[in-house]
Amino acid sequence: MELVKEHLVEKSGFTLHIIPTEKYKTNTIVWKMKAPLENETATYRALLPNVLQSNSKKYSTTSAFRSYLDELYGASFYTDVSKKGEFHIISFTIEVANEKFLQDKTPLLQRAIEFLSEVLQNPNVTNHEFDEATMQKEKRSLKRRIQSLYDDKMRYASVRLVEEMCKDEPYSIQASGEEDKVDEITGAALFEYYKRAFKEDKMDLYIIGDIGLNEVENFCSVFQYEERTNPSHKNSPEKNVTKVKEVRETQDLNQGKLNIGCRTNISYGDSDYFALQLFNGIFGGFPHSKLFINVREKESLAYYAASRVESHKGLLMIMSGIESGNYEKAVSIIKEQLKLMKEGSFSEEEISQTKAVIQNQFLETIDSARGVIEVFYHNIVAGTEVEFTDWIDKTNSTTRDEIIAVANKVTLDTIYFLSGMEGENV
Template identity: 60%
Template structure:
């Protein structure tokens, strides 16, 4: 039996993805809007969903809107922004209780669909511009959100690595936009962008839970209809790299944050992608991996030392928190372990262990509604159609030679180190 069955339907201007499963006590709806990211649109896209979620024509204040959600047994509603390769993706998420588990029989899923449609298609505007006060409040909050990355040093150092590494690529943009562009956004300009996004973005609606597919599709069809479109595509985002960049930045902090970026030159769904997943697992994805063993367990240099992939951009990012005086030792170990991967210096046991935990991780992710949707959405982003079962099989079939072939493509690009005030001077 397939791990999951996804029923995808072409609707008016969007795709509807229905996933029917009895394992949750709630139903989850995720609305996704995707467009190529660029300096002109990113700040508008970062502001738009927050303005939309704060009020609508029918619920003109946040207190009214939120009271309605509370009445729907605390329906959870929030927005989320992501970069997937060179795309900017807006998600609006609603999770609502399944009335089956309540003593009350209000049709909560239907109400949630209607609510989402209200938010997306009936915003609080005068026909020409969004409500001025709402836009001003959300601009203020947005500025705080952009600045907050500075306060979390682990996030900040990752952000800075990407900023330096992808300097001339759209991917360097902050998903929350550019602080210098916030003030100049007018309620009119934002409304204009809203219409553009609704007409041009690639739109997908996911609904997962214990649902009647036909009935759900007909409710959705009644509430959502947009003009048809051909979604805009970006390039592969591949770049040629020159010499390895080494960047150090000094701040008043207790622990140095080391972030290292590699170009994998392999994107989601390509033949080398599944070997790359296994490679990342052997190298730094887990607590049995080479980085954990060598940086942490053998040398006591760090509490965390791990690697992860940016599947749609072709990056592998290593991160670790270390004492500044141990910078060179940590960098050397991380490089040596990558060399080991390239030479095929890993055991059959490491290979088998890693396959087992990757499969486990994927299946576990499928146990959460959001996780399932994020995995399925990879296909929309990459324009592929890879089932979860295929994913599992391809990981399983990966050989040592496949991994060496993938490893040969990996290039070190940038080493970024955020260091404490006195360190860095060696």
């Protein structure tokens, strides 16, 4: 496996991560901003990057903004908001061709970095207010995105499970914000929040490609921010489950959504994190897993059945689509598979197969520039240092007993069932 190294440079107000590699013919630039998940700021943070990516002071219309990107050999630029554990992450990404591979030697990397600087530091603001037309357009778009979450019942069930399971914890807050809070955000209020975020957030700039260290560092002198002390925010304390919560909801839909949340109290960087990944792979993470084979294939109870780990919050989520009448049986079989994992009822072949799939999945992830950045960024979120080689070496060295020990840490917390109207009396 080719080892990818990141070179860290502490700049004023942000950390620069330079990742030289000859693997790609493009250069990828990602600016990340991390802050605690909070009800008061979530909708502001969901709206802000979309307003910033719409135009700037220099490129004051969307067409001028996009035309300049076209001049950079069709560079792509997009934003994203997400949550990792109880942190709210804003990302700005530019992908641009590497001029080394072009006859035209326009300094595309430098221009792309300067463009990102323009977007972040010179917004389309007049009299301390964001442009009103831009605000209205992006507020409508944000409300549509939030609404689409509720229209997609698979995603809706996942959201509702988290809301119920983590009711008094920041993790229950949605990264996309709340629809009923969008309209109250004014251009002036968003500009005030913009100043606060760029003053307080933990900010990291990643640049990956066939690039020179000194050259990139010089290009990044265009970013000027105040020094800051980034307070160490931690996830909510581990939670001991005393009683499994059961929540049922009915809507007009054809297929019931059975989602179950468990506490693992294991997070990224913990000594048993890779054993948790193996547990999840055998239990429900892959097509050869117990949930897929027993709930979906053997019993034909589910249209889909799978599980996933939330790496920074210590949760395991089980997702399945079932007929409403199969609720009791499906819950029973899922519980039985978890019990079998705790008892160590899985074969050496299942362990070997899962190790191979996890390693292949990891290698596939780091095959893309964005994937490499995401793996590195896990360390920023977790405040730890997991090496790329750990994904291969520690996965390989994990034992059956370590997987069983992790299985016995997994505790059922909340069962959420969204059924069709015919399921009201289930």
